[in-house]
Every structure is written in structure tokens, then in C-alpha cells.
Amino acid sequence: MFDRARRFALVALVGASGLTGALSAQDHTASSDLLQIDEWTVPYAESRPRDPYVGPDGRVWFVGQRTHYAAALDPKTGEFVKYDMDEGTGPHNLIVAADGMIYYAGNAAKHIGIIDPATGEIDKIMMTDERARDPHTLVWTEDHDIWFTVQGGNLIGFLDTDTREVRLVDAPEVEGGRGTSSRPYGIELDSKGRPWIAHFGTNLIGMVDPGSFELVGYDLPEGSRPRRIVVDSKDRVWYVDYSRGKLGLVLEGDGFQREWDLPAGEQSRPYAAAIDKDDRIWLVETGVQPNRFVGFDTNSEAFLDVVEVGSGGGTIRHMYYDEATDAIWFGTDVNTVGRAVLKPR
Numbered sequence: 001m002f003d004r005a006r007r008f009a010l011v012a013l014v015g016a017s018g019l020t021g022a023l024s025a026q027d028h029t030a031s032s033d034l035l036q037i038d039e040w041t042v043p044y045a046e047s048r049p050r051d052p053y054v055g056p057d058g059r060v061w062f063v064g065q066r067t068h069y070a071a072a073l074d075p076k077t078g079e080f081v082k083y084d085m086d087e088g089t090g091p092h093n094l095i096v097a098a099d100g101m102i103y104y105a106g107n108a109a110k111h112i113g114i115i116d117p118a119t120g121e122i123d124k125i126m127m128t129d130e131r132a133r134d135p136h137t138l139v140w141t142e143d144h145d146i147w148f149t150v151q152g153g154n155l156i157g158f159l160d161t162d163t164r165e166v167r168l169v170d171a172p173e174v175e176g177g178r179g180t181s182s183r184p185y186g187i188e189l190d191s192k193g194r195p196w197i198a199h200f201g202t203n204l205i206g207m208v209d210p211g212s213f214e215l216v217g218y219d220l221p222e223g224s225r226p227r228r229i230v231v232d233s234k235d236r237v238w239y240v241d242y243s244r245g246k247l248g249l250v251l252e253g254d255g256f257q258r259e260w261d262l263p264a265g266e267q268s269r270p271y272a273a274a275i276d277k278d279d280r281i282w283l284v285e286t287g288v289q290p291n292r293f294v295g296f297d298t299n300s301e302a303f304l305d306v307v308e309v310g311s312g313g314g315t316i317r318h319m320y321y322d323e324a325t326d327a328i329w330f331g332t333d334v335n336t337v338g339r340a341v342l343k344p345r
Helices: none
Strands: 009-014 020-025 027-031 035-041 049-054 060-064 069-074 079-084 091-096 102-106 111-115 122-126 135-140 146-150 155-159 166-170 184-189 195-199 204-208 215-219 226-231 237-241 246-251 255-261 270-275 280-285 292-297 302-308 319-322 327-331 336-342
Touching: 027 302, 035 292, 035 302, 049 091, 049 319, 049 327, 049 336, 060 091, 060 336, 069 091, 091 135, 102 135, 111 135, 135 184, 146 184, 155 184, 184 226, 195 226, 204 226, 215 255, 226 270, 237 270, 270 319, 280 319
Parallel strands: none
Antiparallel strands: 009 020, 027 035, 035 336, 049 060, 060 069, 069 079, 091 102, 102 111, 111 122, 135 146, 146 155, 155 166, 184 195, 195 204, 204 215, 226 237, 237 246, 246 255, 270 280, 280 292, 292 302, 319 327, 327 336
16 A cells, blocks of 8 residues: 655656656545545656556556656555657557566557566567557457557557567448547457457447457447446456446347446446456546546446545546456546555455
8 A cells, every 4th residue: 555654755766768856756545435546646747647557566557648658656665667758659558468578559650569677678569551550459368469459540450479460350430420430449358368349439349259350240229439348257248338428238149238327427428447356347437527436246237336536537548457456557637547446345
């Protein structure tokens, strides 16, 4: 847990870039009977820290989308280490390999990057297909390869991390809105290694067969705009409907099942979502300020909790559940990185 004595304390930064500076560390807290939320202020101003991921050494890695970096937070000390990227990279997401190497989506620069945290060196796997201009969200396979979405380019990608070969799957095109892309967005794998994709530009949840690389689609109610998804221990696929303020359920073969109104209704704008080891979904309503954590038990099909985020949150876009510590990590648009520790039931 974050040491309260470190509020407003100064810490030294020594990043791989060689830069040093005095930085302010401050936390915000919120709690309920089910969770405790703590936040650390990120010392890189207005950088949009997002998409944290817990590495093998316990440090929490995240990207700064607006100011082009990756950084690590040591939650035991509150210290940050920063790794600068090229201007214009626009990193959107990262994941950490078992050997500690950092893989990030160069969303504005057509590549997936690999950072060696020991040296700060960056290796880039460029997208050779011009359509794959904006790698978006990355997820690991069991074999340590990567499935990823390409929102604007309207693709789902697969990266073989050994050969560095990239295979691409076309997503459906749609009419109107932001061009013709169905906007492949959130992505998660089921227990069989199949990627499920929320298509944010239309009312569709897709699944790619890893053997044939064919995309299967399941239609949602008209007007739905799924943004993030989670997959539970029974391989049920749950999505948050950003436009209509719903939580919905899709089953393989059977498609759409039903949906639940979120506490803030159409104003909720649900965005980030994660699922814990007890198959409880935790999502964030971003259409209300402060943003609110909402819990949902997929077994009893009942909402559990609503907790306001201490910093306000601005917009919480993606979350990572760390089973080892039973905690959910998130970044905010108000320049904090947060941890929601789930309390024993």
C-alpha cells in the first residue's frame, strides 16, 4: 500500500533518457466495502498516462500518449522511471513480456515497439501494410505472440514475436460516422486463445479463428457501440456499450443474450473494464464526474458497488487486473496512475 507519509514528498527521477529532476508525488484515495482506490500523480505534465501493466518485478508500466514515453512506477516507493520515445509516436497501449521487455503500440507511427528497460533502447516492428497505420490495443497469447487491433485501419493483427511476421484480418466496413472503419477497439482472448474484438464504430462483437484467420461477427442491438470487453472463466464475453450506457453479454454460437442498464444510465459512457478471479466485472463510468467504478457479479447478475475516483479521473480508458495482488490498475486523463485493491469477501 502507498505510504501516506510520501504525500507531497519529492522523489528523484533517473530515466533511461538520462534526464533527472525533482518530482512531486501525491496520492488520492477512495474506498468502499469492496475496494480501496489509491492514485499516484504522474510527474510528467498533461501526458495522458494510460494502459498500465504489471511487470514481472512488480513495477507498473504505462505509456504517456500525449508526450510520447513509457514509464514505470514502483508502488512500494512511489518512484517513477521514464523512457522517451520519438516525437509523434503517440503510444496507445503496452504489455510486458515475462522477460521484462516492454511491447507498445506506436499508434501514430505505424509500429509496435519493443523497449529494453535495461538500456532504454527501442526496437521497432514497422507495419508494412499502409492500412495498418494505427496499432491500438495489444494482448498476449499463451505462446507469447500478440493479437492487436488497428482502429482507423479497420484491421485485427497478429504478430509472431519470434519471426516478427504480421498477419492482418480485415474488419467489416460500415457506412457513415468516422469513415468506413468499424473501428476494432477493445480485444481480449478466451481460454482457447481466440481473440474477441469490440467494434466501436458499429454494433458488433467479432471473434477471429486463430487457425483460419476468419472473422466471425455477432450483432448487438441497434445503436450499440461496444468499446471494451472482458471474458469470464466460462468464456462468456461481456462488453460495455459506450453510447447507450449498458453492460451486455455475448455467447459463442448464440450471439447476443441480454444487457443491463448501468447505474448512470445513458450518461454513464462506460469505457475501461476488467474482470477479477471471482468473475466480477469492474467498469468505469466516464460520462459522469468524478468517474465512477462500478462492480457487477456475473454469477448473480447483480451490481455490487459504485465508487467515485478520488482524482476525478477525467476519463479512464483501459484497466489491467493483477491476480497476484487482486488489484486493478488504471491511468487517468488527469495525470494519475491508480490501483483499486479488491478487499476480501
